[in-house]
Amino acid sequence: MNPENNTSNLIKEFVPSVEKPSTQWYAWVGVLTVFVLFGIFALIRQIQAGQIITGMRDNAVWGIYTANFVFFMGLSYAGALISCTLQLLRIQWGKPLLRIAELLTVSSLIVGAPFILFCLGRLDRIHYLFTLGRIQSPITWDVIAIVTDLVFCIAFLYFTHIRDFAKLRDYPNLNVAPWRKKMYRFLALDYKGTPLQKKYLHQAHDIMAAIIIPTAIIAYSLLSWLFGMSLRPGWHSTIFGPYFVITATYSGLALMIVIMWIYRKLRKLENYILNKHFNYLAFGLVIMTLFYGYFSFSEYITEWYNLTETNAKLLSKFFDFSQYAWLAFIHITLAIVIPVIVIGLPWFRSINSVTVVSALVVIGLWIKRYLIVVPTLETPFIPIQDVREDWVHYSPTWVELALTFAGIALMILIFVIASRIAPIIPVAEVEDKYDASKPILRFKTQGA
């Protein structure tokens, strides 16, 4: 069944995916919950014992918490950019991907934002950020940006769900618990598909999409300025805003491909997530690779060419195999070289290879975030001559690793649960055709 030809009873096909889950599903939820609970245990230990049990010290005051924060927020902004662009440009083929992109946005936002809080030494004073907030601080910018973004993205995710909730509410003999039926009835907001409701909902989609695109770009630029506003080598760079936005879009696109592949396999969605989706996104991915490579090159070449004292110290660490050369090498291989070879050249392209490359890109870009945060902190202007040598180099402890894995598990868990509540393919959207007679922008006709 091709969604573009026969879509009248599409919901019938997706009802089993929201009805009673298999034991396998419960097993997944169980395993992921264990990871999340262990992360919570680690966090409680950290609050009890203080940050001495993390790997962070006076020089590397931030570690993988900050890297995770940047990484997950990047995924989130990318998801928002992708779904809103598809929506706003009326791209019909993109419709089956909308919900995956929106879930990616919200889940990574929910996972990413707390990571910056784990860096706080005094979680008990977190309300000071609001009661005593100073607008001069990039952290306050971030607080405002992230809260705004979270509200917008959750609203957008919900708006795009309303019509599907209505369909589930109206579906006869839906085999789910009564509370879920009640929930669908409540969340569908009495949507009956009248022309006026349709029009308003469509307008709401458009407005949210148009707001979220600039919000995402601004928010991620603000996040990059957490680093860019510091005087440190490797951070104090005018390119950081756009560089971060490009990196974010790149990582999100890569993860989109991985998630698409997984759902296609698990839910047998070959009729909806088509080969051409992989084709188009892989094309987008390799373009992002080139952009990313270009930005990385211009970032490093300007630091390297004149080689001021501190930049020299920092860059030498990326060439020293006892320091960060291995990580830098792996990062360039995974995030730039492999995608160009596998997707850019015609011989290795396939849906599976594109997916593997995408997974590698995601890993490569996480390493990049680590390489932004830690080496710079380990390269202050005044040479480190700390008395304690074990304080000089950063390496994450079990607490930080536990919370990192808990974050990944929570993100998967959100996907696992969300795709049980509503179909992972936005049924109503796919059934609908964009009205070609209505342009995106209405021009004032000028005489002729």
Next chain:
Amino acid sequence: MKNKNSRTDRRKFLTNSLKIGTVLAAGSGSVMAGKNSNHPNEEEKEKIKVLTTEGKVIEIDKPDDCKINPCEPPGPKEARQGIPGRKFVYVVDLSKCANARKCIEGCQKGHNLAPETEWLKVYLMKDNPEGSPYWFPRMCLHCDNPPCVKVCPVGATYKRQDNLVLIDNYRCIGCKFCIAACPYSVRVFNWEKPPETDVPKEKYSPETSVPTQIGTVSKCDFCADLARKGTLPYCVRSCPMGALYFGDANEDAVSNGTETLRFKQLIKDRSGYRYREELGTLPNTYYLPPVDRMFDYKDGLKNVPEEKRKIYDDIINSNDKTYIQ
């Protein structure tokens, strides 16, 4: 306007000083070096005898000591206001530093720091391959354009009118952004519970930074509580070489406890500079270049435990070409 204020404040201060019998040479304005901290009267009398500038002995009401020199440091709110009319500055004479590390000890003792926490650090520096290494004590530079204060999301660290940059440990949320922002690696984080003190929590003052709190940031505060009393910081008092000078730019005087010098003249005569002036942070700590040294830098190595001396190898043997290969 500002000048006028500071002048009247100084006049008030001078009159006060007279009342408690401290004889000051007219116009010298030198109140540093602990001169006015020695109150001559310990009696419980209502009246005290003092000597006027004309040489007469008169009897006046015994002043309230705590009004002239506060007996207790101000609380977090008042400590956000600087001491009016003051502009504290610090001068380090690099030619005199021999890494005796007494300043660090004095500072740790005075601020009740854990043995491994150093607000004040002494680095071994070498400016170019031909240069000779020298010891470089680094306290907080109390910048006029402080990168740390700019980035604080809750205003826990702030700049005062008397040049000091202080931290309110009971407002700090421990985000560590200020540590990342400081180009001089001045700030330290209280990773563990700080050592016990007999100072109750209610008596906390950002000027003393005691008792500190776990999960917050702390740093050198130029001993603001001692400055308020008119005495020198712990580090200056403990330096056996007299390499450290503390003073007030408005009074144009800095002192290392034994000699008091004209601040502006000193910086002019000795080519005083500020560390990494190019960063635009406008520090208030000045360094006098390590010329005509009193000690070889190797003398200082003796004060570092043998097994830790290898951390200086990079500096001593550096030829600045290692990274261009």
